Amino acid sequence: MPRLMSTLALAGLLREAAPALEAALGAPVQVDLAPTRTLEARIRAGERADAAVLTAEAIAALSAEGVLDGMTARALAHSRVGMAVKAGAPRPDISDVEALRRTLLAVPSLCYSRAGASGIFFAGLVERLGIADQVDAKAIVIPQGFTAEKLLTGEAAIAFQQISELMEVPGIDIVGPLPEGAQTVAVFSGAAFIGAAGGTALLEAVARLCTPAALRGKGLDAPG
16 A cells, blocks of 8 residues: 655645545555654654655755655645634734734734644744744644644634645634745655655655645645
8 A cells, every 4th residue: 555654734635635646546545644843753763655745855854864765856835834713703913024923922822833844933933023932931832733723622812834734624714824024935845765666656646636726725835
C-alpha cells in the first residue's frame, strides 16, 4: 500500500481527493497527517514512507541528509496564515499590523499550534511585535491538530493557523489572512523517499491533484 506522510496544510485536499488518488495509483493509499515538525522528527528517528509533503525547507533539509530524493522535489502549494473565531462571534480588526497588535492584546484567550509552520511563525511574530509575554500568558498552545477546535469548546476566543487548516473545522468563521507586514507565505513541497519504489508515482499523483482551482477551494494557492 503506498504511504504518504503529509503536513496538515494539505489535509482537506488529500481527504477530498482520496478516491481520485487511489484510482490513479490503482491501490489504497495510506495518508499520515501531522504537522511538519512532528513528521520531520519521526522521519529523522527512522520512520519511512513512499513520499512526503512538508515545508520546502524541511524537504530541502531531509534531501541534503540523504533521506528524501531531492531530484523528485517539487513545490505543490503556497499557504497563508489566517485568524478565525467561533461562527457568529464578532470579528476582531486585523486590517493592518497595528490593528492585529491591538486585537492580540485585547482578546481574553487565543490558540496556536506549536509544531506547525504557522505556529512557529506566530511565535516569532508576537516577539517582533513586542507582546510575546502578554500573548503567551493567555495562549493555548496545542502540540498538533487544528487550533480552531478550541473555539468550539470556548477555550479560545481566536485561533491562528494556515487558512487551509482553519477551513477543516466546521462551526467557525475565518476572519481573514493576517495583514501584510505580519504575514508569511509557506511553500509546501513534496519529494519521494530514497529507495521507495512507488515514491515517484505517488508524488506525481499528488501533484496532479494540486490544480489551481482545487487549491483555491481549500484556502491554498498554486506555486508561483
